[in-house]
Amino acid sequence: MSTFDEKLKLFAVDLYKINAIKFGEYKTKVGLITPVYCDLRVIVSYPQLLNTLAELIIEYIKKMQTFDIVCGVPYTALPIATVVSVKNSIPMVMRRKEAKDYGTKKLIEGQFKEGDNCLIVEDVVTSGSSILETVKDLKNSGIKCSDAIVLLNREQGGEKLLSENGIKMHALLSLTQLMQFLKEANCVNESVVEKVKIYLQNTQVDPNVLIKNNRLKLSFLERLNFAKNPVTRRLLQVMCDKKTTLCVAADVTSTTDLLNLAEQTGPHICLFKTHIDIVEDFHPNFLKHLKEIAERHNFIIFEDRKFADIGNTVQLQYSKSMYQISSWANLVTAHSVMGKGILEGIQQSEGLKDRGVFLLAEASCAGSLTDQSYVDATLKLAKQYPDLITGIVCQNPLLLEEPGVIQLTPGVHLESVGDRLAQQYNSPETVVLEKGADVAVVGRAITKSADPAAEAVKYKEVLWAAYEKRIASQ
Missing domain, CATH: 3.20.20.70 (Aldolase class I)
Known part of the structure; x- marks a missing residue:
């Protein structure tokens, strides 16, 4: 196991300890019932973990192309993108989910130039739709987007949908890898790992249906x-x-x-x-x-x-x-x-x-x-x-x-x-x-x-x- 993987494993266990990884029955954004749920909203209360995640992302993106700006998908990924921006000295822009009714009424806040290349930061990807919504608004403002880095790929079709829309997804962890790390650390037993494995085999998001059903x-x-x-x-x-x-x-x-x-x-x-x-x-x-x-x-x-x-x-x-x-x-x-x-x-x-x-x-x-x-x-x-x-x-x-x-x-x-x-x-x-x-x-x-x-x-x-x-x- 590489040093980077070792850091990822320790980080995964820490997420489990703060109850950011939950097991039971939960509903995802696209309506799927899942036996495992990653809730990274709690990480804002653990600054050391937030700092560790930012360091992992920075280490990963060293092997990627350079970017002019970063943008976190609203809202959970905003603090993650902020720490990455500060630690890596790369400017950040923010995308609003809706424009303000006063002031500039802009959807994209911050300083940028037309043609700037933006790295999208996201916490968890199931279908990839949230990333695409962010990319759409960024592109409408003249910003280029071709890459997104995420903590967890749930392996349910999101990577394919993003690829079909010109976005390459880079994931620190896959759900399969996460479950393996937690099993090795005795956080979960084999039956839980097998349940998640069967779930992934039987529950995939169909990108065509996802697009078709969007109002x-x-x-x-x-x-x-x-x-x-x-x-x-x-x-x-x-x-x-x-x-x-x-x-x-x-x-x-x-x-x-x-x-x-x-x-x-x-x-x-x-x-x-x-x-x-x-x-x-x-x-x-x-x-x-x-x-x-x-x-x-x-x-x-x-x-x-x-x-x-x-x-x-x-x-x-x-x-x-x-x-x-x-x-x-x-x-x-x-x-x-x-x-x-x-x-x-x-x-x-x-x-x-x-x-x-x-x-x-x-x-x-x-x-x-x-x-x-x-x-x-x-x-x-x-x-x-x-x-x-x-x-x-x-x-x-x-x-x-x-x-x-x-x-x-x-x-x-x-x-x-x-x-x-x-x-x-x-x-x-x-x-x-x-x-x-x-x-x-x-x-x-x-x-x-x-x-x-x-x-x-x-x-x-x-x-x-x-x-x-x-x-x-x-």
């Missing part, structure tokens, strides 16, 4: 097969047929203005979003005219009610109020704050047979209180109601593994400005290419325009071009 890499037509909610399927079909991802926010206060807006923008939209309770001259009779326009121009009516009460109250608000929303709006919005009762109330209401819900995870206004724990809980709730949930209202690509669910992103404007009431805007290209929007909501840019139809055409074309660019570039 951002699929066309809307392909995603029809994944949609479980009937309104979602209809919406995706409308988007394909009309080549539009535009939802117009009809925040007007008279029935005449609302119907005129529907007539003018109808040929160019997939969704017509109302706030029916701000219409000052509301009368149920006007709804038949709205439905007739929607049918003629092939768009879906979407009431942005944002239900947020106990199930029984929501059921009454949805189907028994003066607005009788369940009789005319196939889509509504709801907060997840009150839990599954809201969805149960909507699901059990009388009215349209085909109905769908957009759950609100993130808002476009500054100062929103929807933190990450709320977002995670919202996504978890959505997965419990696949036949009812059409999508998620959010500002970031939260549903990469859910091609049958639609991301709706509000706050879109060709001019990225705000208003005096904390509304924040992003450009159409930004919401589609960076924030992962499938459907973009445009309000005042269209409703306040002298020619709403022409403005709708402008937004429709820019948004569709961004969508085509997104699926073509993957």
Whole structure:
């Protein structure tokens, strides 16, 4: 055993001692259940081990080409890349998972030049998808990427996928080697080693399936097969047929203005979003005219009610109020704050047979209180109601593994400005290419325009071009 291998073995045993190597049943990012899990997030609490890992990486890369910069895959590999950068005196850049809504709004932070050669640093590779996401953003910023160094190769297809995408993976350890080291150190017995061996033989990630099932890499037509909610399927079909991802926010206060807006923008939209309770001259009779326009121009009516009460109250608000929303709006919005009762109330209401819900995870206004724990809980709730949930209202690509669910992103404007009431805007290209929007909501840019139809055409074309660019570039 070489000196380098001896260092690796000692390091592997130390990882086991700090519980960074776990045995049991764990779910990986790509959804596989594994009997062994490497959780390197804990290493930040052990500076000596972090230092040792950096030294191992530096020793390994001496035999590789030189690099101008390093970049750690967010977020576990960031501290690893930082120590490598400091100890090896090589500049580092950071990739954000999402751009900031303020300041420079950059995805890649740090100093670099176009054409710089970057070494990617990662902790564990199963499918390689996280590395590819990082490489994509780096390349979009003009940075070259051809090599990635990782601590652990789980030997489940990641190396192949990376190679097919032009990235050579250099692993300090394979999972097989790790198990052998732990066995030799009496950390695990032969039965555990054999269990992991059988697992690797029977559980490989298919790169083609991994790519195929990624929401951002699929066309809307392909995603029809994944949609479980009937309104979602209809919406995706409308988007394909009309080549539009535009939802117009009809925040007007008279029935005449609302119907005129529907007539003018109808040929160019997939969704017509109302706030029916701000219409000052509301009368149920006007709804038949709205439905007739929607049918003629092939768009879906979407009431942005944002239900947020106990199930029984929501059921009454949805189907028994003066607005009788369940009789005319196939889509509504709801907060997840009150839990599954809201969805149960909507699901059990009388009215349209085909109905769908957009759950609100993130808002476009500054100062929103929807933190990450709320977002995670919202996504978890959505997965419990696949036949009812059409999508998620959010500002970031939260549903990469859910091609049958639609991301709706509000706050879109060709001019990225705000208003005096904390509304924040992003450009159409930004919401589609960076924030992962499938459907973009445009309000005042269209409703306040002298020619709403022409403005709708402008937004429709820019948004569709961004969508085509997104699926073509993957």
